[in-house]
Amino acid sequence: xxxxxxxxxxxxxxxxxxxxxxxxxxxxxxxxxxxxxxxxxxxxxxxxxxxxxxxxxxxxxxxxxxxxxxxxxxxxxxxxxxxxxxxxxxxxxxxxxxxxxxxxxxxxxxxxxxxxxxxxxxxxxxxxxxxxxxxxxxxxx
Ligand SMILES: CC(C)(COP(=O)(O)OP(=O)(O)OC[C@H]1O[C@@H](n2cnc3c(N)ncnc32)[C@H](O)[C@@H]1OP(=O)(O)O)[C@@H](O)C(=O)NCCC(=O)NCCS
Numbered sequence: 001x002x003x004x005x006x007x008x009x010x011x012x013x014x015x016x017x018x019x020x021x022x023x024x025x026x027x028x029x030x031x032x033x034x035x036x037x038x039x040x041x042x043x044x045x046x047x048x049x050x051x052x053x054x055x056x057x058x059x060x061x062x063x064x065x066x067x068x069x070x071x072x073x074x075x076x077x078x079x080x081x082x083x084x085x086x087x088x089x090x091x092x093x094x095x096x097x098x099x100x101x102x103x104x105x106x107x108x109x110x111x112x113x114x115x116x117x118x119x120x121x122x123x124x125x126x127x128x129x130x131x132x133x134x135x136x137x138x139x140x141x
Contacts (some may be wrong), residue, residue: 002087004039016054020070053080064092066099094140102135
Protein backbone atom coordinates (compact mmCIF):
# COMPACT_ATOMS: atom_id res chain seq x y z
CA UNK A 1 0.00 0.00 0.00
CA UNK A 2 3.03 2.28 0.35
CA UNK A 3 5.38 2.78 -2.57
CA UNK A 4 8.29 5.00 -3.48
CA UNK A 5 7.52 7.38 -6.31
CA UNK A 6 8.62 6.99 -9.91
CA UNK A 7 8.50 9.77 -12.52
CA UNK A 8 4.96 8.78 -13.55
CA UNK A 9 3.70 9.47 -10.00
CA UNK A 10 4.78 13.10 -9.80
CA UNK A 11 1.37 14.42 -10.89
CA UNK A 12 -0.11 12.67 -7.83
CA UNK A 13 2.30 14.55 -5.60
CA UNK A 14 1.42 17.87 -7.21
CA UNK A 15 -2.29 17.21 -6.66
CA UNK A 16 -1.84 16.05 -3.05
CA UNK A 17 0.29 19.10 -2.29
CA UNK A 18 -2.43 21.44 -3.55
CA UNK A 19 -5.14 19.67 -1.60
CA UNK A 20 -3.22 19.30 1.68
CA UNK A 21 -1.55 22.74 1.62
CA UNK A 22 -3.98 25.07 -0.22
CA UNK A 23 -2.14 28.24 0.87
CA UNK A 24 1.43 27.30 0.04
CA UNK A 25 2.47 24.24 -1.90
CA UNK A 26 5.37 22.97 -3.94
CA UNK A 27 4.81 23.34 -7.68
CA UNK A 28 5.51 20.62 -10.23
CA UNK A 29 9.02 21.89 -10.93
CA UNK A 30 9.99 21.81 -7.24
CA UNK A 31 8.56 18.30 -6.89
CA UNK A 32 10.37 17.17 -10.02
CA UNK A 33 13.72 18.61 -8.86
CA UNK A 34 13.27 16.94 -5.49
CA UNK A 35 12.45 13.61 -7.15
CA UNK A 36 15.67 13.72 -9.19
CA UNK A 37 17.58 13.33 -5.92
CA UNK A 38 15.17 11.65 -3.49
CA UNK A 39 12.11 9.45 -4.01
CA UNK A 40 8.93 10.19 -2.04
CA UNK A 41 6.34 7.90 -0.48
CA UNK A 42 2.75 7.47 -1.62
CA UNK A 43 -0.01 5.71 0.31
CA UNK A 44 -2.64 3.83 -1.72
CA UNK A 45 -5.76 2.23 -0.26
CA UNK A 46 -6.10 -1.40 -1.29
CA UNK A 47 -9.11 -0.77 -3.51
CA UNK A 48 -7.91 2.45 -5.18
CA UNK A 49 -5.28 3.59 -7.61
CA UNK A 50 -5.46 7.14 -6.29
CA UNK A 51 -3.05 7.83 -3.41
CA UNK A 52 -4.53 9.24 -0.18
CA UNK A 53 -1.33 10.45 1.46
CA UNK A 54 2.29 11.27 0.73
CA UNK A 55 5.59 12.05 2.37
CA UNK A 56 8.58 13.83 0.80
CA UNK A 57 11.88 13.43 2.55
CA UNK A 58 15.58 13.93 2.05
CA UNK A 59 18.30 11.77 3.51
CA UNK A 60 21.97 11.79 4.37
CA UNK A 61 24.01 9.09 6.04
CA UNK A 62 23.22 10.77 9.40
CA UNK A 63 19.55 11.72 9.24
CA UNK A 64 16.31 11.83 7.28
CA UNK A 65 14.32 15.06 7.03
CA UNK A 66 10.57 15.17 6.44
CA UNK A 67 9.98 18.00 3.95
CA UNK A 68 6.32 17.60 3.03
CA UNK A 69 3.76 15.29 4.58
CA UNK A 70 0.00 15.19 4.08
CA UNK A 71 -3.13 13.08 4.01
CA UNK A 72 -6.30 14.06 2.12
CA UNK A 73 -8.85 15.63 4.47
CA UNK A 74 -11.44 12.93 3.84
CA UNK A 75 -8.92 10.19 4.70
CA UNK A 76 -7.57 11.62 7.97
CA UNK A 77 -7.67 9.86 11.37
CA UNK A 78 -7.44 6.44 9.74
CA UNK A 79 -3.79 5.82 10.53
CA UNK A 80 -2.46 6.69 7.07
CA UNK A 81 0.15 9.15 8.38
CA UNK A 82 1.19 6.55 10.95
CA UNK A 83 1.72 4.01 8.16
CA UNK A 84 3.79 6.44 6.08
CA UNK A 85 5.91 7.42 9.06
CA UNK A 86 6.38 3.76 10.00
CA UNK A 87 7.78 3.13 6.53
CA UNK A 88 10.17 6.06 6.95
CA UNK A 89 11.27 4.85 10.40
CA UNK A 90 12.20 1.50 8.83
CA UNK A 91 14.19 3.31 6.13
CA UNK A 92 15.93 5.46 8.76
CA UNK A 93 17.31 2.45 10.66
CA UNK A 94 19.90 4.00 13.03
CA UNK A 95 19.43 7.58 11.81
CA UNK A 96 17.46 10.45 13.36
CA UNK A 97 14.35 11.81 11.62
CA UNK A 98 13.95 15.59 11.78
CA UNK A 99 11.35 18.11 10.60
CA UNK A 100 10.03 21.60 11.14
CA UNK A 101 6.41 22.44 11.78
CA UNK A 102 4.43 25.65 12.23
CA UNK A 103 3.87 26.19 15.97
CA UNK A 104 0.12 26.66 15.26
CA UNK A 105 -0.23 23.38 13.37
CA UNK A 106 -1.73 21.57 16.36
CA UNK A 107 -2.91 18.39 14.55
CA UNK A 108 0.57 17.80 13.11
CA UNK A 109 2.29 18.54 16.44
CA UNK A 110 -0.09 16.14 18.23
CA UNK A 111 0.70 13.51 15.61
CA UNK A 112 4.48 13.91 15.88
CA UNK A 113 4.41 13.93 19.68
CA UNK A 114 2.38 10.73 19.67
CA UNK A 115 4.99 9.18 17.40
CA UNK A 116 7.86 10.03 19.76
CA UNK A 117 9.23 13.26 18.27
CA UNK A 118 10.61 15.86 20.68
CA UNK A 119 11.16 19.61 20.20
CA UNK A 120 14.81 20.55 19.95
CA UNK A 121 14.79 24.14 18.62
CA UNK A 122 12.59 27.04 17.52
CA UNK A 123 13.03 29.33 14.52
CA UNK A 124 11.38 32.60 15.48
CA UNK A 125 8.96 34.15 12.97
CA UNK A 126 10.11 31.67 10.35
CA UNK A 127 6.93 31.38 8.26
CA UNK A 128 5.38 34.05 6.01
CA UNK A 129 2.48 34.33 8.49
CA UNK A 130 4.99 35.37 11.18
CA UNK A 131 4.61 32.14 13.16
CA UNK A 132 7.53 30.26 14.67
CA UNK A 133 8.82 26.97 13.29
CA UNK A 134 9.35 24.21 15.81
CA UNK A 135 12.14 21.78 14.97
CA UNK A 136 11.39 18.24 16.08
CA UNK A 137 13.34 15.03 15.95
CA UNK A 138 12.88 11.35 16.55
CA UNK A 139 15.90 9.35 17.56
CA UNK A 140 16.31 5.70 16.62
CA UNK A 141 15.23 3.16 19.24
C1 LIG B 1 -0.89 15.75 10.25
C2 LIG B 1 -1.54 14.74 9.29
C3 LIG B 1 -0.50 14.31 8.24
C4 LIG B 1 -2.00 13.50 10.11
O1 LIG B 1 -2.51 12.53 9.20
P1 LIG B 1 -3.56 11.39 9.63
O2 LIG B 1 -3.48 10.30 8.61
O3 LIG B 1 -4.90 11.98 9.88
O4 LIG B 1 -2.95 10.90 11.02
P2 LIG B 1 -3.22 9.48 11.71
O5 LIG B 1 -4.62 9.02 11.42
O6 LIG B 1 -2.10 8.54 11.36
O7 LIG B 1 -3.13 9.91 13.25
C5 LIG B 1 -2.35 9.21 14.20
C6 LIG B 1 -2.48 9.91 15.53
O8 LIG B 1 -1.96 11.25 15.47
C7 LIG B 1 -2.76 12.12 16.30
N1 LIG B 1 -3.53 13.05 15.48
C8 LIG B 1 -3.68 13.04 14.13
N2 LIG B 1 -4.46 14.08 13.73
C9 LIG B 1 -4.81 14.74 14.86
C10 LIG B 1 -5.63 15.86 15.10
N3 LIG B 1 -6.27 16.52 14.11
N4 LIG B 1 -5.79 16.29 16.38
C11 LIG B 1 -5.18 15.65 17.42
N5 LIG B 1 -4.39 14.53 17.23
C12 LIG B 1 -4.22 14.11 15.98
C13 LIG B 1 -3.75 11.19 17.04
O9 LIG B 1 -3.10 10.73 18.22
C14 LIG B 1 -3.90 10.05 16.04
O10 LIG B 1 -4.32 8.83 16.63
P3 LIG B 1 -5.92 8.57 16.86
O11 LIG B 1 -6.62 8.90 15.56
O12 LIG B 1 -5.96 7.10 17.20
O13 LIG B 1 -6.32 9.46 17.98
C15 LIG B 1 -2.81 15.35 8.61
O14 LIG B 1 -3.62 15.98 9.60
C16 LIG B 1 -2.52 16.38 7.51
O15 LIG B 1 -2.33 16.01 6.34
N6 LIG B 1 -2.50 17.69 7.86
C17 LIG B 1 -2.31 18.76 6.85
C18 LIG B 1 -0.90 18.80 6.33
C19 LIG B 1 0.10 18.99 7.46
O16 LIG B 1 -0.08 19.79 8.36
N7 LIG B 1 1.20 18.21 7.38
C20 LIG B 1 2.28 18.25 8.36
C21 LIG B 1 3.19 19.38 8.08
S1 LIG B 1 4.62 19.35 9.12
